[in-house]
Each structure stands twice: as structure tokens, then as C-alpha cells.
Amino acid sequence: MRAPPKKPNSTRPLLLQNIGQLLTLRSTSGNSGPRRAGDLKQLGIIEDGAILCVGGKIVSVGDTREALRDSWIKKNRSQIVEIDCGGRVVLPGFVDSHTHPAFVSPRLVDFEERTAGATYEEIAEAGGGIRSSVEGVRASNKAQLAGKVLVALQEMMAHGTTTVEAKSGYGLSLDSELKSLEAIQLAAAQWPGTVVPTLLGAHVVPTDFKNQPQKYVDLICEQMIPQASKRKLARFVDVFCDRGAFSEQDTLKIFAAARKNGLAVRAHISQLARTPLAKLLAMNPVSLDHLDHVDETDVSQLAQSSTVATLVPGANYFLGLKHFPPARNLIDAGVAVALATDFNPGSSPIASMPFVLSLASTQMGMSPAEAISAATINAACALQIQEKKGSIEPGKDADIAIYKVRDYREISYWAASNRCELVLAGGMAVTSRQDESRR
Ligand SMILES: [Zn+2]
The missing domain is CATH 3.20.20.140 (Metal-dependent hydrolases)
Structure with a gap:
């Protein structure tokens, strides 16, 4: 996985691409409240996903090919901090x-x-x-x-x-x-x-x-x-x-x-x-x-x-x-x-x-x-902050976690092992395993 700069400026746009499974947690029913019963299983997964974040917010969510063809992204590519997720799993923090x-x-x-x-x-x-x-x-x-x-x-x-x-x-x-x-x-x-x-x-x-x-x-x-x-x-x-x-x-x-x-x-x-x-x-x-x-x-x-x-x-x-x-x-x-x-x-x-x-x-x-x-x-x-947190959807805070796994089920399968590789809070890369190994 290509590491982002240590402290990317949150004012610079950020593009996460090549996401193996992107768990958006977007609502399928237009319901902005908590998920109940069968809806709890709907993770809104996009394969080969991409996320564009600007100013600490999520701006667009889709697949990598579409993102790379997007005219705004093409035009501004030199300004964009890019994170190649290498097929890993990405979900809301x-x-x-x-x-x-x-x-x-x-x-x-x-x-x-x-x-x-x-x-x-x-x-x-x-x-x-x-x-x-x-x-x-x-x-x-x-x-x-x-x-x-x-x-x-x-x-x-x-x-x-x-x-x-x-x-x-x-x-x-x-x-x-x-x-x-x-x-x-x-x-x-x-x-x-x-x-x-x-x-x-x-x-x-x-x-x-x-x-x-x-x-x-x-x-x-x-x-x-x-x-x-x-x-x-x-x-x-x-x-x-x-x-x-x-x-x-x-x-x-x-x-x-x-x-x-x-x-x-x-x-x-x-x-x-x-x-x-x-x-x-x-x-x-x-x-x-x-x-x-x-x-x-x-x-x-x-x-x-x-x-x-x-x-x-x-x-x-x-x-x-x-x-x-x-x-x-x-x-x-x-x-x-x-x-x-x-x-x-x-x-x-x-x-x-x-x-x-x-x-x-x-x-x-x-x-x-x-x-x-x-x-x-x-x-x-449960904290009344669902308008800003808890899913990867346009308009929400760019709070995102990247796990070094290929399938989301591995996050709970590898019990007592930490597979979290990189965390973004408000669009800033704030912790990574690479940082940990240097400590
Ligand atoms: Zn307690």
C-alpha cells in the first residue's frame, strides 16, 4: 500500500482508490435512523471502490474506474493526495x-x-x-x-x-x-x-x-x-x-x-x-x-x-x-x-x-x-451524530479506517489481532501501522 504523506493538508483533496471492499453503510431505504432487523446486514459494499474527500468531508463515493474518468479528478489530479488501498477493506471509522x-x-x-x-x-x-x-x-x-x-x-x-x-x-x-x-x-x-x-x-x-x-x-x-x-x-x-x-x-x-x-x-x-x-x-x-x-x-x-x-x-x-x-x-x-x-x-x-x-x-x-x-x-x-458519522456517504465527515484484509469478515475473525492499517479522521491520515513500528 502506498503510504500518504505523514500529514496531508486537509485542504488538499484526498482520493482513496483501489479499495477491494468499500463498506459504505449507506442507507438502502432512505432511512437516516438506526438500522433494524434485516437492514443491519446491509453494508452497501462497493468492490474496487474509491472515495474522494475535500476539506475533511466525503464528496463522492463510487468505483475506481469511474473515479479516474471523472473530469474534475482528471483536471485536479496534481493537487490530489492519492492513497492506493491495494485491494484492502475500507469502512467508516x-x-x-x-x-x-x-x-x-x-x-x-x-x-x-x-x-x-x-x-x-x-x-x-x-x-x-x-x-x-x-x-x-x-x-x-x-x-x-x-x-x-x-x-x-x-x-x-x-x-x-x-x-x-x-x-x-x-x-x-x-x-x-x-x-x-x-x-x-x-x-x-x-x-x-x-x-x-x-x-x-x-x-x-x-x-x-x-x-x-x-x-x-x-x-x-x-x-x-x-x-x-x-x-x-x-x-x-x-x-x-x-x-x-x-x-x-x-x-x-x-x-x-x-x-x-x-x-x-x-x-x-x-x-x-x-x-x-x-x-x-x-x-x-x-x-x-x-x-x-x-x-x-x-x-x-x-x-x-x-x-x-x-x-x-x-x-x-x-x-x-x-x-x-x-x-x-x-x-x-x-x-x-x-x-x-x-x-x-x-x-x-x-x-x-x-x-x-x-x-x-x-x-x-x-x-x-x-x-x-x-x-x-x-x-x-446512539450519540445523535448520524448526520455526520457512521457511514461513507457524500456530506459526511471523512472518518475512514483501512484494514489489511481482503474480506470484511476478517476484521472480527482475526480475534485479538489488530489488522487496522491506516485511519483517517476529518480527511487527515492520523495513524498507521508503519508509524507504530517506528515508535
Ligand atoms: Zn459503562
Whole structure:
């Protein structure tokens, strides 16, 4: 593959050609919303494809022969930066719509205790879990925390991710939650991809509010949310609504405060125990995530809603669980399913979307094509950015990943191996395996 210049000027047009399989993810039905049921398998593949990008946007998509005959391209060829993809597979950069990168240290004690049989909840009750990441975040300054976030973002991009939703949630005080969001903002400014920030002050009740959990909910509603909104530090408010975290009633209260302050809502739900979805769905969450313990009523209510169901099988894998979210039931019932890493220090230190795709196929019965749609266009819908991200179509951002494979199914087949060769974000070549080998 002919490498592009190290830093092509994004104002220069960029032509990717000789693409073996170009996965456009374009809509076949004119539907701009999430893909459901059979549509999830439609990848809009063009063989021997080409993409023209100008000013960081995708301008045209077609086959290479047509592109090379195009009069505008012929006339401007000397100005165009060309990438010969050598028959490789090209797809939209992955959208990782659920991550927790604002932490300081890995949780190695929890990891080791689980090998001796302790469960996630037992570890949390004994003082491990989410609460054990709080001290490090509270003690670090914004720049230190931003450095940690940036390393995570770079790792994600090396596997083909160009958009990341990043949550706070290990500060659990007004100052430390806002500091976490500022650190995410600072890291985002140094990273060529796109970051969508989320306030997760409602991750767990911190130890200092152990005996007055409602006061902590009030702090979230009356201070964290208004300040995060006023300072434009978050696009979403998230709640961990589950056994041992926040109740359905707390979640509805926090959702109402978020909506009052102009922020959209999402929740972690039914990971450890079932919470009925009806009341939460009435608040129009953009996404409900995990969903390990949904029942048939929940599934049919989700199918009738516009809410995306974001599945994070990396957490089940890393916690050593035998049970995975019921992806097949959800998809077959018509629920809009997305996939994400849930990158976090306790239950999913996984930055690789291709590995999550592999888990989706091996553990949840999703076909490789369904998994790709769930991790691109549907994940973009889970962040309300589908007008710009998640497919390779004219007018969208030139966020593109090139994999050193001949067939798209290899992306999830080569489990735990990184075949991502080059990533473009906003039309700029931002990471490549050649760069990695020089480091
Ligand atoms: Zn999570």
C-alpha cells in the first residue's frame, strides 16, 4: 500500500482508490435512523471502490474506474493526495458509543480477586470496584487525567475508532466530576478524532455520601448537571441504574434534571438485575446500555421506541460471565442495536472495537455484517451524530479506517489481532501501522 504523506493538508483533496471492499453503510431505504432487523446486514459494499474527500468531508463515493474518468479528478489530479488501498477493506471509522476513559490506574486487585472466584458485586461491597478508582482521580490534576484519557483515545484509534463517547464518573464530587469532563475536553483537543462527552456523576454513591444517598442525587441534579450544561462540558447525562447503584426513581429524577438543563439522557441498565424499561423509555433516552437481564416486555417496548440498545459484551467477557446480552432476541424483535467497548478499568479494559465485534459474533450470534452496522451507523445514532458519522456517504465527515484484509469478515475473525492499517479522521491520515513500528 502506498503510504500518504505523514500529514496531508486537509485542504488538499484526498482520493482513496483501489479499495477491494468499500463498506459504505449507506442507507438502502432512505432511512437516516438506526438500522433494524434485516437492514443491519446491509453494508452497501462497493468492490474496487474509491472515495474522494475535500476539506475533511466525503464528496463522492463510487468505483475506481469511474473515479479516474471523472473530469474534475482528471483536471485536479496534481493537487490530489492519492492513497492506493491495494485491494484492502475500507469502512467508516468505528464509533465507540460507551467508554469510561477518565481514570488513573488499572484495577489489578479486582482482576486478581475475580480469578479466585469473587464476583463484581462482592468486590464492590468490599471496597473495590468503581469506588476504588475515585481516590486516584480526586488526587490527580486536570493535565494528568487528560494525559490518561489521551492514551486511551490513541489506543482506540489504532484499532480503527474515530469517534468516542467519553464519560466522567470516577470523581463523584462536584469538583472532580467537572475536572474529569475538563480533562476529557483537553484530551479531545489533542486528538484528531471526535469525542462526545457525558456526565456520569451517577455512577455509584461515593463513600462520603454513604449514609445520605439522596443528598448525593440532589448534588447531581442541582449542581453537577447545571454546571456541566452551562459550561458545555457534556452532551449527555448518564446514570448507572442497577442493584447497588441508583434506583429507577433516582434515575427518573436525574433524567428530569438533565432535560431541564438541555442535556439528552442515557443509562446503564439491567446489567446486574432487571429494571422494567417502560418509565425510563417514556423519558426518551437516546440509548440504554448493557441490557443483560431484559425480558420480553422490555424487548418489545424497546423495539417500538427510538432508543438504541447499546450492547457491551467486552464487560461480560472480562468479568468471566457465561451469560451475554440477548442480541439475537433484540435484533429479531426490531430493536436498534449498537455495540461499544465500555472501556473502563474494572470490567472492560478493552479499547479494540474489532475485538468487541468478534465477541458479538462468537458470544451473541451476531453476523459479522450485523456487528459492523451496530458499531458504525447505529453507534452514531446512539450519540445523535448520524448526520455526520457512521457511514461513507457524500456530506459526511471523512472518518475512514483501512484494514489489511481482503474480506470484511476478517476484521472480527482475526480475534485479538489488530489488522487496522491506516485511519483517517476529518480527511487527515492520523495513524498507521508503519508509524507504530517506528515508535
Ligand atoms: Zn459503562
